[in-house]
Amino acid sequence: MEQNAQDYRNKDVSGKGPAGRASVWPHFPVFRSRKAEVETLKAALALRGEALAGARHALEEYAARFSGLAEETQRQIQAQTASNAALAAFEQRVAELGREREAALARLVSLEASNGQLLSDRDAFLERNRAYEAALTQAERTLADIRQVWGLISEAADVILWDCVIPSMQLTLSDSFYRMLGYDREADAITWEIWRGLVHPDDRVQVNRLYHDHLIGRTDRNAAEYRLRRKDGEYRWFSASAKIAYNPDGSVQRYAGVLSDITDRKHQEAIIATLAYYDNLTGLPNRTHLLSLLEARLAGSENGGALLLLDLDNFKTVNDAFGHAFGDRLLQTVAARLAHLCESEALRVSHEGAVVTRFGGDEFMVVLEKRPEYPHPYEVADRILRILRDPICLDGRSVYLSCSIGLTMFPEDGVRADLLLKNADTALSRAKTAGRKCRVAYDTDMGVEAATRMEMEEALRGAIRNNELALVFQPQADLATRRITGYEALLRWNSRIYGNVPPDRFIPMAEECGVIHEIGHWVIRETCRFAALIPESWRGGLCVSINVSPLQFIEDGLLEKIRDAIRSFGIPSSMIAVEITETMLMENFDGIVGCLQALRADGCHIYLDDFGTGYSSLNYLKNLPIDVLKIDKSFVQDVMVHPTERKLLRAIIGMAHSLRLKVVAEGVETEAQRTFLLQARCNYMQGYLFSRPLPQDDARALLDHG
Ligand code: C2E
Ligand code: MG
Ligand code: MG
Numbered sequence: 001m002e003q004n005a006q007d008y009r010n011k012d013v014s015g016k017g018p019a020g021r022a023s024v025w026p027h028f029p030v031f032r033s034r035k036a037e038v039e040t041l042k043a044a045l046a047l048r049g050e051a052l053a054g055a056r057h058a059l060e061e062y063a064a065r066f067s068g069l070a071e072e073t074q075r076q077i078q079a080q081t082a083s084n085a086a087l088a089a090f091e092q093r094v095a096e097l098g099r100e101r102e103a104a105l106a107r108l109v110s111l112e113a114s115n116g117q118l119l120s121d122r123d124a125f126l127e128r129n130r131a132y133e134a135a136l137t138q139a140e141r142t143l144a145d146i147r148q149v150w151g152l153i154s155e156a157a158d159v160i161l162w163d164c165v166i167p168s169m170q171l172t173l174s175d176s177f178y179r180m181l182g183y184d185r186e187a188d189a190i191t192w193e194i195w196r197g198l199v200h201p202d203d204r205v206q207v208n209r210l211y212h213d214h215l216i217g218r219t220d221r222n223a224a225e226y227r228l229r230r231k232d233g234e235y236r237w238f239s240a241s242a243k244i245a246y247n248p249d250g251s252v253q254r255y256a257g258v259l260s261d262i263t264d265r266k267h268q269e270a271i272i273a274t275l276a277y278y279d280n281l282t283g284l285p286n287r288t289h290l291l292s293l294l295e296a297r298l299a300g301s302e303n304g305g306a307l308l309l310l311d312l313d314n315f316k317t318v319n320d321a322f323g324h325a326f327g328d329r330l331l332q333t334v335a336a337r338l339a340h341l342c343e344s345e346a347l348r349v350s351h352e353g354a355v356v357t358r359f360g361g362d363e364f365m366v367v368l369e370k371r372p373e374y375p376h377p378y379e380v381a382d383r384i385l386r387i388l389r390d391p392i393c394l395d396g397r398s399v400y401l402s403c404s405i406g407l408t409m410f411p412e413d414g415v416r417a418d419l420l421l422k423n424a425d426t427a428l429s430r431a432k433t434a435g436r437k438c439r440v441a442y443d444t445d446m447g448v449e450a451a452t453r454m455e456m457e458e459a460l461r462g463a464i465r466n467n468e469l470a471l472v473f474q475p476q477a478d479l480a481t482r483r484i485t486g487y488e489a490l491l492r493w494n495s496r497i498y499g500n501v502p503p504d505r506f507i508p509m510a511e512e513c514g515v516i517h518e519i520g521h522w523v524i525r526e527t528c529r530f531a532a533l534i535p536e537s538w539r540g541g542l543c544v545s546i547n548v549s550p551l552q553f554i555e556d557g558l559l560e561k562i563r564d565a566i567r568s569f570g571i572p573s574s575m576i577a578v579e580i581t582e583t584m585l586m587e588n589f590d591g592i593v594g595c596l597q598a599l600r601a602d603g604c605h606i607y608l609d610d611f612g613t614g615y616s617s618l619n620y621l622k623n624l625p626i627d628v629l630k631i632d633k634s635f636v637q638d639v640m641v642h643p644t645e646r647k648l649l650r651a652i653i654g655m656a657h658s659l660r661l662k663v664v665a666e667g668v669e670t671e672a673q674r675t676f677l678l679q680a681r682c683n684y685m686q687g688y689l690f691s692r693p694l695p696q697d698d699a700r701a702l703l704d705h706g
Pocket of ligand 1: 474489490491492502503504507523546547548549579609610633666667668669686687688689693
């Protein structure tokens with residue numbers, strides 16, 4: 001438009017152009033009149049006016065045209081401008097669309113790429129899925145196989161197989177479980193909890209403890225025996241073996257195991273245990289049982305306790321005299337008395353507090369628990385001594401028994417069963433040595449003595465072989481005339497190790513270790529040898545007495561041994577007397593009496609020794625085949641101190657005479673004693689007053705002076 005307008009201004013608006021104006025001006029002479037000039041000017045002006053008018057007109061035309069043009073142009077410009085803006089907008093839009101297209105293309109490319117990935121993933125997935133399905137099918141087949149094998153194994157081995165997956169606690173049980181315990185797989189859903197609930201309440205603590213031990217790795221596998229409840233309520237015993245499998249991270253993966261029914265075995269074991277742990281004869285727990293019980297007590301007792309080992313002092317004699325059947329019943333009676341005592345309310349001991357066991361032979365052991373409310377073990381021991389002193393009446397016979405008790409306490413004296421048993425035995429030996437019928441508690445010094453004692457026993461066994469034994473003879477004399485009436489053969493042991501050991505010490509030992517039989521036989525023969533050397537002139541009224549151990553009556557052949565010795569030394573039977581004690585008679589009346597009667601029939605004499613120390617019952621004297629009553633030295637000595645005892649002694653002597661028995665007073669040491677005894681019409685005396693026991697030559701020499 002600007003350009004157009006410029007072009008238009010430069011155009012010749014006169015309509016004649018520049019060449020026309022130049023041609024006008026040369027026709028006006030400079031000097032012509034003014035009028036001419038004016039005319040000329042006027043003409044020129046007119047011309048000019050015309051020109052101007054023309055120009056104006058042209059200009060107006062032009063202007064009009066221009067104005068139209070301008071408007072047109074303006075319009076065109078406006079249109080152009082609008083069109084330019086639209087174009088720009090369009091171009092911008094096109095550019096935007098281009099970009100969007102680019103982006104869309106890029107997205108398309110990327111989508112195509114991811115689509116490709118997806119497709120390949122899908123293929124891989126399908127591939128994997130196919131593999132999984134194959135594996136699953138295989139696994140299912142394997143599982144079915146395993147189930148079948150489980151079934152076969154469990155049936156073949158007659159066991160229950162079980163498996164519990166942890167932590168889901170999913171329990172799998174073999175069919176045999178349902179068969180053996182009477183449950184139904186469909187109807188009875190046995191979960192882990194139910195399964196645990198089937199364990200016998202008494203076994204649960206043990207089961208849990210063993211499981212825990214296995215869980216923490218204390219055991220390689222969990223082996224246990226426990227009871228499971230059948231559906232019908234019956235409990236069956238099972239031997240269980242189980243193992244835990246762990247995940248790599250250490251957590252528990254599963255717990256699986258096997259169970260086999262051992263109910264029959266358990267019943268057999270119970271029978272065997274009864275046989276093995278209980279004494280057939282008395283029904284009491286036996287030594288084996290005692291040992292396990294003791295071990296348990298030692299491990300679990302907070303209060304401690306005591307062991308009372310008791311031995312019947314005279315059972316062997318009774319057994320031998322009346323026969324084993326009688327002896328057995330006697331032991332049963334003793335067992336019943338002990339059991340009753342331990343269970344009695346009077347003892348205030350609960351069943352667990354005191355257990356009586358038969359330790360073997362005629363030995364019983366009482367295990368006592370120490371508690372403030374229970375009686376002291378000494379008190380229990382004293383009660384036992386008392387209840388066994390009451391005569392036992394069997395088959396119309398009254399048998400008098402007694403016992404010795406050795407006590408040991410735990411934990412004071414030891415905490416090992418074997419040690420405690422040894423202690424109790426040592427204390428028991430001490431009780432026997434102390435004269436039996438008593439209780440002795442162990443003290444530590446005895447341990448040392450026991451060792452010595454064993455050595456001493458060994459030495460005693462060799463005493464005869466080593467010529468360490470000797471007999472001394474203590475004369476007995478008529479109280480009135482002081483004439484020798486006989487001798488008592490008294491044994492001496494002069495040990496090369498222990499020196500002179502008193503008979504009160506070594507004879508009980510010889511009895512315990514059994515060497516008494518050999519020694520007793522030796523005494524019989526040596527006494528007869530001594531008697532054989534007594535001058536003929538003395539033989540008629542002189543008698544040599546032999547002390548006989550009750551155990552010698554047990555051994556068959558005592559009678560024969562005496563007869564044999566008498567025969568081989570060629571002496572009259574009347575020269576030999578046998579000394580027995582009241583206690584021996586109490587223990588084995590019939591057994592001893594038969595032998596004594598036979599001896600008496602042979603012409604031997606029977607002396608009842610130590611009268612006054614035992615029961616001192618005169619009632620039974622009339623039924624005994626005895627000739628002489630020997631009043632014990634302690635009695636004789638007491639008599640001089642207590643006036644009342646004198647009356648009693650007189651009465652005894654009187655009664656003995658009424659039974660046609662002669663009376664020997666032992667331990668006469670003083671003239672006063674002799675005088676009193678003489679007045680009391682005692683027949684003979686034996687004691688230091690007249691003579692101490694003498695070696696055989698010296699003893700025989702006395703006769704030369706008598
Ligand atoms: P016992 O049969 O009562 O023998 C009498 C004991 O009294 C003897 O003691 C004797 O030495 C002792 N005695 C004698 N007179 C007196 C006295 O006046 N005063 C005192 N205080 N004591 C006197 P021993 O020899 O020590 O014998 C003790 C016991 O040993 C005997 O008692 C007897 O039971 C037993 N014994 C001795 N020898 C034998 C034997 O060969 N076989 C058996 N089984 N036992 C025997
Ligand atoms: Mg004697
Ligand atoms: Mg005596």
